[in-house]
Amino acid sequence: MNEYNFAYLDEQTKRMIRRAILKGLAVPGYQVPFASREMPMPYGWGTGGVQVSAATLTPDDTFKVIDQGADDTTNAVSIRKFFENTAGVETTEETEKATVIQTRHRIPEAKLREDQIIVYQVPIPEPLRFLEPRETETRKMHSLEEYGLMHVKLYEDISQHGAISTSYAYPVMVSDRYVMDPSPIPKFDNPKLEMDAIQLFGAGREQRIYAVPPHTKVVSLDFEDYPFEATKADHPCDLCGAEDSYLDEVIMDDAGNRMFVCSDTDYCRSRREAGHKGRLAEENAA
Amino acid sequence: MSVQTQFSGGFQNAPVQAAHAFRAAMTVMARPGEIRELNGGQPPEPLSVAAGTLLLTLCDPDTKVHLAGATNTDAVREWLTFHTGAHLAQAPEADFAVGTWAELGSLRTYRIGTAEYPDRSATLIVECDDLQQTGAELRGPGIKGTARLNLPDVPALQANAALYPLGRDFFFTCGDQVAALPRSTQISAGA
Numbered sequence: 371m372n373e374y375n376f377a378y379l380d381e382q383t384k385r386m387i388r389r390a391i392l393k394g395l396a397v398p399g400y401q402v403p404f405a406s407r408e409m410p411m412p413y414g415w416g417t418g419g420v421q422v423s424a425a426t427l428t429p430d431d432t433f434k435v436i437d438q439g440a441d442d443t444t445n446a447v448s449i450r451k452f453f454e455n456t457a458g459v460e461t462t463e464e465t466e467k468a469t470v471i472q473t474r475h476r477i478p479e480a481k482l483r484e485d486q487i488i489v490y491q492v493p494i495p496e497p498l499r500f501l502e503p504r505e506t507e508t509r510k511m512h513s514l515e516e517y518g519l520m521h522v523k524l525y526e527d528i529s530q531h532g533a534i535s536t537s538y539a540y541p542v543m544v545s546d547r548y549v550m551d552p553s554p555i556p557k558f559d560n561p562k563l564e565m566d567a568i569q570l571f572g573a574g575r576e577q578r579i580y581a582v583p584p585h586t587k588v589v590s591l592d593f594e595d596y597p598f599e600a601t602k603a604d605h606p607c608d609l610c611g612a613e614d615s616y617l618d619e620v621i622m623d624d625a626g627n628r629m630f631v632c633s634d635t636d637y638c639r640s641r642r643e644a645g646h647k648g649r650l651a652e653e654n655a656a
Numbered sequence: 657m658s659v660q661t662q663f664s665g666g667f668q669n670a671p672v673q674a675a676h677a678f679r680a681a682m683t684v685m686a687r688p689g690e691i692r693e694l695n696g697g698q699p700p701e702p703l704s705v706a707a708g709t710l711l712l713t714l715c716d717p718d719t720k721v722h723l724a725g726a727t728n729t730d731a732v733r734e735w736l737t738f739h740t741g742a743h744l745a746q747a748p749e750a751d752f753a754v755g756t757w758a759e760l761g762s763l764r765t766y767r768i769g770t771a772e773y774p775d776r777s778a779t780l781i782v783e784c785d786d787l788q789q790t791g792a793e794l795r796g797p798g799i800k801g802t803a804r805l806n807l808p809d810v811p812a813l814q815a816n817a818a819l820y821p822l823g824r825d826f827f828f829t830c831g832d833q834v835a836a837l838p839r840s841t842q843i844s845a846g847a
Binding site for chain 1: 674676678679682683713715716718772773775777798800820825
C-alpha cells in the first residue's frame with residue numbers, strides 16, 4: 371500500500387483534474403479538456419473514470435464499481451482491485467453502502483442519495499462526433515448552441531425505422547444549454563440523470579471531463595409527436611421477478627432458450643435475498 | 657504554537673488532506689448555498705484557513721494567482737510560492753484571485769472564458785466576515801428548489817450569471833467555512 375501515492379496519481383495531476391471537475395460542475399454538460407495521463411490499463415477500460423475517481427476519493431470513502439450493472443465482471447473487478455491496492459479504500463458491491471460509484475454504461479437501479487457521487491466512464495464524450503468529425507467544428511457548434519444536426523439525426527431514425535431507434539448514449543440537453551452524451555447508458559437510464567447525487571464523467575482517451583450537479587435539469591432530446599421513451603425488454607427478471615429493472619438477455623443453449631436477468635447484479639441479489647422469485651429462480655439458486 | 661514562517665502552514669499529509677479539502681470544495685460548487693468546513697492549511701494573516709486550504713488544494717505551477725489588497729504581503733507571497741509554486745499575476749491573467757470583495761475590485765477585470773472554452777475563466781476566492789444561508793435567493797443546477805446565501809454584491813453577481821455559459825466562479829470563505837457560487841446559479845435579491 372505504501373508503494374503508491376494515495377489513489378495512484380501524483381498530486382499535481384490530481385490538482386489539474388480537480389480544477390477541471392470544478393469548472394465542469396460550474397458549466398453543466400460542457401466538456402472540459404484535461405491532460406489525461408497514461409494509466410496502468412488500456413484506453414477503453416475506464417481510464418477517464420479511474421482518473422476522476424482517483425481525484426475524488428478520500429480514505430474514508432466506500433467504493434463500488436460496476437460494468438454494465440454488474441459488480442463481478444472483469445472491468446469492475448480490476449478497477450476495484452486497483453483502488454484497493456493504491457488507495458486502500460473500502461469497497462462494496464452494495465449500492466446503498468457506497469459513497470463513490472464508478473460505472474461503465476449503467477446507472478444503478480437503487481435511487482442514489484445526496485451524499486453519493488457517481489463517476490461515469492465515457493468512450494466518446496462528444497455527442498456530435500459521429501455527425502461532425504472535426505473537433506474545431508463541434509466546439510463551434512456547442513459555442514453557438516447549434517444542435518440542429520442532432521435533431522436531423524433523430525428525425526432520420528424516425529424516417530427509416532418509424533421510431534427513434536437510438537437506444538443507448540441517447541443525447542440529452544443539460545440545464546437548457548449544452549447537448550451532452552450521457553455515456554453509453556441505455557436510454558432506460560436517461561430519466562435517472564436528474565438525481566440527488568453528483569455526476570462526474572471522465573473520458574481518458576478523448577481527454578475530457580464533464581459533470582452534472584444534483585437536481586440539474588436533464589432533458590432527453592425528442593419531438594412533440596415522437597416523445598422520448600425509456601425502453602427495456604418487455605419481461606420480468608427470470609431470477610428475481612423485478613418488472614422495473616433493466617434486463618440483459620442471456621442465451622441458454624442452442625435450442626433458442628433464453629432468459630432475462632437484471633443487469634444490476636446488486637439489485638437482483640438484494641431482491642432475491644428479500645424472497646422475490648422469478649420464473650427460473652429455483653434451478654438457478656446455487 | 658511556533659512562529660508562522662513561509663515553510664510552515666502547509667498540509668501535513670498532502671494526498672489525504674488535499675483529498676478531503678477537494679471534496680468539500682467540490683460539494684459546495686455542486687450545491688450552491690451549502691456551507692462546509694474546509695481546513696488543513698495554516699496560511700499567514702490575513703488569509704483565512706479556508707482560503708489558504710483552497711489555494712493549497714487547487715494551485716500549482718500551472719496556475720496564476722492574484723493576491724488582492726491586504727492579502728498581497730511578503731508573508732503570503734512567500735508562503736504561497738513555497739507551498740504551491742503558483743505564479744503571481746495581475747487580475748486580468750489570474751486563474752485564481754483571493755481577497756475581500758472590496759479588495760478584488762471590479763469583476764470586469766477577471767477572465768470569463770471564451771465561447772468555445774468557457775472553462776478558461778477565473779475562480780475568485782472571496783474572504784467574507786460571515787457566511788449564512790440567508791439573503792439572496794439562488795436557483796439553478798445543484799439546487800433543489802431554492803437556496804439562500806448572504807452574497808456580497810447581488811447586482812454584480814447577477815451580471816456575472818447573465819454571461820452564462822461564460823463568467824467567473826466564486827468561493828466564499830470565512831474562517832474554516834466555505835460556500836460557492838458557480839456562474840450557472842440564477843440570483844434574485846431575496847425578501
